[in-house]
Amino acid sequence: MTPERNAPSVPTATYRLQLQPAFPFAAAAAAVPYLASLGVSHLHLSPVLEAVPGSAHGYDVVDHARVREELGGEVGLRALARTAREHGLGLIADIVPNHMAMAPRHNRALWEVLREGPKSPYARWFDIDWEAQGGQLLLPVLGGPLGNVIADLRVDGDLLRYHDHLFPLREGTEDLPLPQLLDAQWYRPVWWRLARTELNYRRFFSISELIGVRVEDPEVFDATHGKILQLLEQGVLDGLRVDHPDGLADPGAYLRRLHEASGGRWTVVEKILSDGEHLPASWPVAGTTGYDALRHIDGLFADPAGAADLTAAYRRFAAPQTDRGGDWAATARRAAYGVLTHELATEVDRLTRVAHRVCSGSADPALRDRAPWALRTALQELLVRLEVYRPYTTDDAARVITEEAAAQARQAFLVAEEGGAVDVVRDLLLGRYGDDPAQVELRTRFAQTASALRAKSVEDTAFYRYVPLLSATEVGGEPEAPAVSPRDFHGYCARLQRDWPATGTVVSTHDTKRSADVRAALAVLTECPERWVELLDGVTRGEEGVPDGQLAWAAWQTVFGLGPADPARVREALLKHVREAGLYTSWTEQEPPYEEAVAAFVTEGPCGVPGERVTAFRAELEPHIRANVLGTALVQLTMPGVPDVYQGTEAEYRALVDPDNRRPASFPPADPGVKAAVTAAALRLRRRRPEVFGTSATYEALPADGPAADHCVAFARSGQVITAVTRLSLRLARAGGWRETVLALPPGRWVDTLDPEREYEGHARVAELFGQLPVALLERVRE
Structure with a gap:
């Protein structure tokens, strides 16, 4: 029986399930009763269409017309949808418009x-x-x-x-x-x-x-989206997550076509926003998948002064060259040059051919006599100076391909007249010579190459070279400025509620390099950089066999963040780390002696006897780690937007980069702990009172008053729910605790949802508010 189509609606919260042959639709269906009790409104499924056999992620689609047989096929998906409906849940699906698997025997x-x-x-x-x-x-x-x-x-x-x-x-x-x-x-x-x-x-x-894949072609769009649209039409699916729209020829046009074809279903896009960048207002989507929220939440629990001290200590310890991990901007720029001349050399070749065809075929004398090498140089110099993933329109291009960037790019030419190629390319990208098909193709391919460059040079290279604070090297992160002030955080949340109230928010995903709980532990190091340096001096003094200082620093932070773990997991993650960094080995030019030294160092050092001192240090800081873990979770679950909970993360979840973070989860978690209680309380409150958190809700910062006011971050949602969390608890303890700090409450009587016997009115002494837990979730029960 086909489910009835529901009207487009906004989820209250989604729960991400990473489907794979080891966790098919039937396993998801078995978890539905538990997940419904947790308080989410929708299951968020990884790609469900036919993929390469054995794929553990599903992003390598081979057939858009079929639901993946290894997961249970369309019969299994529809059975999952029925089970979900019976428990009050809907389904959100991840779709992959940008690419398919280059696997001819399956595609x-x-x-x-x-x-x-x-x-x-x-x-x-x-x-x-x-x-x-x-x-x-x-x-x-x-x-x-x-x-x-x-x-x-x-x-x-x-x-x-x-x-x-x-x-x-x-x-x-x-x-x-x-x-x-x-x-x-x-x-x-x-x-x-x-x-x-x-x-x-x-x-x-x-x-x-x-x-x-060229989904800009209407026939291709129809052929590659027919099954997904049918599942939406028939009520099997309720909404979509769009993977990597920046790779498309025209993301805005694609999203408008998808919006119309899907009937305006709730849709979020995997768009990575750089610092200060905003999602295009013309896109008919609910918002992003939430990496911008991740950056602001993580930053809230990082100490700016301590982060600076940690960076200085890292430079002394690791002694990296400026552009090989010592300075963020220089490291990112060098990585970009390397990616353009190696991994993306073929893309640059094609872009150069298009630019030369435009110039040589133009009747405008200003475009003539531009050598391919000069056009290539101009394109490369402008690409490496782009500080966002890509421009979307010529107006966009004018904002991000600046005259300042062009002036710097011209310095790459010894002959000033040859440097004029930069101005020619920039003017073409800004649409100043018209919109003929060849020029449109140049702008399109420049934008597509830019997005690939940003991902490969920043997230997949520079983030593995510049490592003073590993928790800051996350997608959408700003490693040079990892801390976010409460004022800036509140400003960000107010903008979300105003402009994108149904956007997605995340703190852990299938793509995060470290789960939120690992990053929360690492953030504590910004509160005690001097102790971290003292510890490293102790565990590394006289140690032989250290491959290099940057790897050692990253390895010790990895085991601190992860805590006691199987050494094989750490070795696997750190081997991936050094290959991505590409300083001494890489995926395509592996250096076995270096990689063997890395594996031996990890086994004998961070995962050996010296590592026990790091584990003991972490145990000593556990109350402060716990404050960050619970604070991160509660802020994400109650701030503006639709929170996405990654599988297993309702309980404490420590995972490293994929494939470590894509292992099938257990339902319910074996050891739910207090984090699961906090998560469930917030999710159930959202489900019970959606109007308090939804698109018509309000957000109000609630400043504390007193000697430790900066350590309490609180906000009210629609005047009915208050979130309060402890920030920088180690610094707080050193400063003497909360003392007489108070939090003024909006009018009414307030009950702590985590401990209903506790009630407040007028104001709350923060020491009492956080007497049992470092977080509080209050609900108004009387005007």
């Missing part, structure tokens, strides 16, 4: 393109440059140069086999000798290392296994 659309070439009806699906590489689509799948591995290629009827890879043969070519047969195909299997410079298809960042 039928791609298979047809390989077989029929650019004349295939599916060719319009993929962003392929057929004019490059002699009209063949490069497939970077071979383990070595063709001559070294040609014996491993086999013709089997009308198929070409290479180990586990399978490709269709162009009709009439199956009887040709192998070298001629390869030349006759619409594709060319090549050594995987050629992906860096020779690829002729757009991909997801620098991941060659994910090929870009």
Whole structure:
């Protein structure tokens, strides 16, 4: 029986489930009674469409028309929806419009393109440059140069086999000798290392296994969204999370089409906002997935002065070069140059070809006589100076591709006249020469390359090089300025309630490098940097076999944040750390001796006997870690926006970067603890009184008064609910505690939802308010 379609509605709270073969729809359905009792309104599902067999994440979609069979297929999804409805829950689904898996044997659309070439009806699906590489689509799948591995290629009827890879043969070519047969195909299997410079298809960042999809084409949009829209229409799904819209040709146009096709369903987008950047007001979405909220929440529990002291100590301890981890801006800039000339070299090549075609084909003399190398240099210099993910319109471009950036870019040229290429490129990007198709393509590809560059150079490189405070190196974070003042936090929340009241908020996701509880522990180090340095001096004095200072600093912080854990988890995370940093080893140029030294150091140091001192230090700070953990959770759950709770994080949840944070969760948690009680209280209150937190709600900062006022952060929602949390509790204890600090309450009688026997009226002594827990959630029960 098909569920009835519900009117578009805003969730009160969502709960993210990471579906995978080890946790299919049936497992999700079994968890529904517990999750309903927790207080959420919707389950937030990772991608549900057919993906590469065995995929643990589902973002490698191969068929948009089918629900993933490994999860239980469409029958299983509909059964989950029915079970959820029976318990008062809806479903939100993650969708992936930007890319599909480059897996021909599983991706039928791609298979047809390989077989029929650019004349295939599916060719319009993929962003392929057929004019490059002699009209063949490069497939970077071979383990070595063709001559070294040609014996491993086999013709089997009308198929070409290479180990586990399978490709269709162009009709009439199956009887040709192998070298001629390869030349006759619409594709060319090549050594995987050629992906860096020779690829002729757009991909997801620098991941060659994910090929870009052209959803800007209406027919492609319809074909790739038909099943999801059907599930929305039939009431199986209620809303959407859109993965990485910045990779699309025109995110705004795509979102407008999706909004219309979905009937205006609640939709959030995975948009990473830089400091001071705002979500485009024209986008018809509820808001972002919440990384901007994560940054503000984390920053609230970091001490600015201590963070500065910690950074100074890090520089003395690790002694990194300025642009290799010593200074944030220099490190990010160097990482950007490296990514453009290595991982994204093929994207820059294509962008340069487009720019040269525009200039050489123009009738305007101002655009002529621009050498490809000069255009490439201009594009690179402007790209590395872009401080946001991408521009969306020419007006946007004028704001973010500034004259100051252009002046700096011109300094890369020794001959001033050649530096004029910067002005030409900038004017083209700002639309000053018109809107012919070639110029639109240049602006589009610049924006798409910019988003890939930002992700790869900042989140995936610089964040692993500049490591004074690991909790600040999170998506959307500002490692150079990790702290957020209460005033700035309240200002941010007021803007959310005014402009994006139904936006998403998160503190842990499947993509966070460290879970919120690990980051909450690390934030305490900003309150005692001198003790952290003293501890490191003790555990590292005379220690041999330390690969490098930056890795050692990051490793010790990792075990402090994580607490006692399986050494294998720490080793895996830190090996990923050094490969992403790319200073001494990388994913594509691995250095076994260095990586072996890293593994040995982790085992013998942070996870060995010396690490026990770090564990003891963490235990000593546990009350202050607990204050941050509970404060982070309660703030996220009650601030403006729709909170998303990542699987398992209602209880204390310590996880590192994926795949560590994508392990199937247990329901209910084995040890729920006080955090689960706080989480459930907040979620149930939101569900019971949605008007207090919803789109028409209000947000009011409540300042405390007294000697420790700055350590109490409180706010009221619609005059009916008050959240109060302890900030920088270690500094507070050193300063003598709360003493006579009081919190004035709005009119009425207030009951503590975490302890209903406690009531307040008029004001509350903060020492009493936080007598049992470092947080409080008050509800007004009488006017």
